[in-house]
Amino acid sequence: MKTDLNTLMQEKNLDALIILGDAEHNPPMYYQTGGGHISAATLIQKVGQPPVLYCNDMEREEAARTGLEVVLYSKYSFHELVKKAHGDMTLFGALRLQLILNDHGLSEGRLGIYGVIDLGFGFGMLSHLQELMPGITLVGEASQDSVIFKAMETKDEAEVERIRKMGKVTTEVVGLVKDFLTSREVDGEENLLEEDGSLLTIGSVKARINLWLAERGVENPEGTIFAIGRDAGVPHSVGRPEDKVCLGKTIIFDIFPCEAGGGYFFDFTRTWCLGYAAPEAQALYDQVIGAYDLVLENMEANVPFKTYQKLVCDYFEECGHQTPITDEAPKEGYVHSLGHGVGINVHERPFSGIYTTDDHMIRPGVVVTLEPGLYYPDKGMGARVEDTFWVRPDGQMELLGSFPYDLVLDMKKWKK
Amino acid sequence: MKTDLNTLMQEKNLDALIILGDAEHNPPMYYQTGGGHISAATLIQKVGQPPVLYCNDMEREEAARTGLEVVLYSKYSFHELVKKAHGDMTLFGALRLQLILNDHGLSEGRLGIYGVIDLGFGFGMLSHLQELMPGITLVGEASQDSVIFKAMETKDEAEVERIRKMGKVTTEVVGLVKDFLTSREVDGEENLLEEDGSLLTIGSVKARINLWLAERGVENPEGTIFAIGRDAGVPHSVGRPEDKVCLGKTIIFDIFPCEAGGGYFFDFTRTWCLGYAAPEAQALYDQVIGAYDLVLENMEANVPFKTYQKLVCDYFEECGHQTPITDEAPKEGYVHSLGHGVGINVHERPFSGIYTTDDHMIRPGVVVTLEPGLYYPDKGMGARVEDTFWVRPDGQMELLGSFPYDLVLDMKKWKK
DSSP states (O other), X not given: OGGGHHHHHHHTTOSEEEEEEOSSSOHHHHHHHOOOSOOSEEEEEETTSOOEEEXXXXXXXHHXXXXXXXXXXXXXXXXXXXXXXXXXXXXXXXHHHHHHHHHTTOSSEEEEXXXXXXXXXXXXXXXXXXXXXXXXXEEEOOGGGSHHHHHHTBOOHHHHHHHHHHHHHHHHHHHHHXXXXXXXXXXXXXXXXXXXXXXXXXXXXXXXXXXXXXXXXXXXXXXXXXXXXXXXXXXXXXXXXXXXXXXXXXXXXXXOOEETTTOOBOOEEXXXXXXXXXXXXXXXXXXXXXXXXXXXXXXXXTSBTHHHHHHHHHHHHHTXXXXXXXXXXXXXXXXXXXXXXXXXXXXEXXXXXXXXXXXXXOOTTBEEEXXXXXXXXXXXXXXXXXXXXXXXXXXXXXEESOOOOOSEEOOTTOOO | OXXXXXXXXHHTTOSEEEEEEOSSSOHHHHHHHOOOSOXXXXXXXXXXXXXXXXXXXXXXXXXXXXXXXXXXXXXXXXXXXXXXXXXXXXXXXXXXXXXXXXXXXXSSEEEEEEOEEEHHHHHHHHHHHHHHOXXXXXXXXXXXXXXXXXXXXXXXXXXXXXXXXXXXXXXXXXXXXXXXXXXXOBOTTSBBBOTTSSBOBHHHXXXXXXXXXXXXXXXXXXXXXXXXXXXXXXXXXXOOTTOBOBSSSEEEEEEOOEEXXXXXXXXXXXXXXXXXXXXXXXXXXXXXXXXXXXXXXXXXXTSBTHHHHHHHHHHHHHTTOOOTTTOSSOSSBSOSOSOEEOSSSSSEEEEOOTTSOTTXXXXXXXXXXXXXXXXXXXXXXXXXXXXEEEEOTTSXXXXXXXXXXXXXXXXXXXXX
16 A cells, blocks of 8 residues: 555655656556646655656646645746756666755666657766766666556555446446447358448447547546457457358457556456357356465465465366466466456456465455456467455455356347 | 668667567568557567567467468467566566567567567666666667658558548548537527537537447547637647537637547648637637748748748747747647648657757658747647648649538527
8 A cells, every 4th residue: 555655665665756757647647646638757855755746837737736745847948957957868768867866865876767758869968867866876677566556566445436436437337348249140150240231340349449448437448358269268369350250159358447647457257159169168167267266265465475376276177178287378278367456457466377486365355357368269268257356354255346247148139 | 661670770780679569569570560459569680681570379370361470479478478577578578579589580689679568667678678788789769760660651552542431431420529519509608509509619510520430430539629718828738528609709610539449530720719719719820821831832842841940930929929940849829830740649750849950851651740829828729730731742732531621600580
């Protein structure tokens, strides 16, 4: 939680954080500002002190709404600094940041660097800054191991309420997609049809998903996976827009929208077969549900997340599938890890891969997905089920956003 | 244009480009891949050679659709590299990138760094890489001065056609907003009303804008400015969702959607007064239109963009306004620059600020906005008009997306 940030900074001997970039679609800056139309900002947070936000004068009103102390960049002469930098904007950025740091008494110490920005500019600027200020040490942490991502890992009730609302929107839209698909007419080749009798495509389904999400005021910055048949057998294949939607094949529908402006995400997957399922697909799906139930039965707070990844691998191997334990990058079978944290990032701490460290833990406060899956692209099928849970302060798992688990969706206007 | 990239690399003595990050919402990677659901990828492009894309195995099918040569990360043992890095993921990233570079014979030379990614990870990884490979020089260019952004600066017909389509969508939606606003009932205090008789808010107008954009399959990642009264007087104030929409006040409506997945943008602004305008607002608006017309009359290909910024500053100063020539960061009057390039970035080269270099030029192939504006927050008003133009190969300016310039929009159910 945000209140952990100070302790985390002290543990890493950081004297201050420097967060760079826009307030939106930039998780560290969003976390500390709450978002807003603020671009190319700089946030300085000294250990034990509240953050101070630097921004362009034009965005002063948006910045004021963050509730943070705001300083305008015009405090430092743009013209003089550009001249001093001979027009090199990476040097300009370093010179201005040097003035800002000096104003905070940060001419020495360990400074952590954060924010999603253009790496060419960021690397060039920080290289200059390091030369300009030999007394400082710039610390670039891998995002998932960084103090900010560690603070983000556990959520308070207010954050979870925002994720719950996203779960409600998500499952509403999933319900609309289900109703839409099952109400379609079907042609002689078992393809679904649009109202006008033309073939229904994945692109058309996705356009509706985007519309239904937009109607609810949320964003879909990472897209949606709606993959059928062979594509359902490749976990991150998003589905080809021109592909037809037909009966009987496995459809993996993985949807992960976020609040407008790059806020909190939700993450949810169901596997569907329209009208009927092949026995082999049903058997595959039943094993996925078996893994899901096994994890839920065994899950406890304060256990490393990868414990359950191993549990699922063992179970799937008994069923005869490849897993990441036997093959580092299996092309079929169980090819990914069990789940991940969800927050301002669609994927964040804790992670569940078998090589993660023990501190990726199902600790109270985390919001995590559970998403076992099995994939056989050459057999034209795949299955995954994914739900998002909050581990409450009392250690109980709370399901955020529920939806039935039926593999086969009956078609209203078609019978086998 | 993309075909300029090789020459640009040679001019900067770059032996190769390294682009990092996702394929979408990451302009350099989108430019070279065409987008797709590909995350945390690495693209290596040696001078004079086609790019090679490295990605996670799970995303191999999405990567294959880029048409580029694809190598899967599983070529390099994740487990062994993580072990060698003692779990430090910035070191892991550097070790893997070292193997990739060695496979391209890049154990020495000047390597340009690009991509929008987490700076903590990027800086940490590149710092390790520099230590691991003392023979290489990593070059971090300021994004707008980088070889990739310079290549992006001029567009071919296929790119412009995509921007034209975005212009069509944008002006269609602007037309829908105009129709919606002018069809409203008005209460005794000149506030616009929803169908159900409640007060119409900016948040409600914006929700409709998002919906109408989504219906057309486009994204709105940077939001929309719809600012009324005092907020219209602060150029980047996006408008408060809870604010009422009322007659007579200036409304600045600046809309900048992009193709789904972070593709090409459009950028467009109109200023409206519903029902009637105060004489002072009309006079302000007429001066903005005066500046716009003045630029269009004088604009020629192969002239530095800032020439026209100076022209507008001179004109506005004659009208008695502050400008960036007299005050580096004026709080009222003409407080920004004339325009900017538009492409995969909503703001890109060429720029028009008075301190830009002469190579920010209205050269054939650029797509630029012209957007003079005047702002008086303390008088509760602002005015800006913005259109997007392509400078065709023959040097002629082509308006992409047209819409009338009326300040006052007549209300269908209300008369003064």
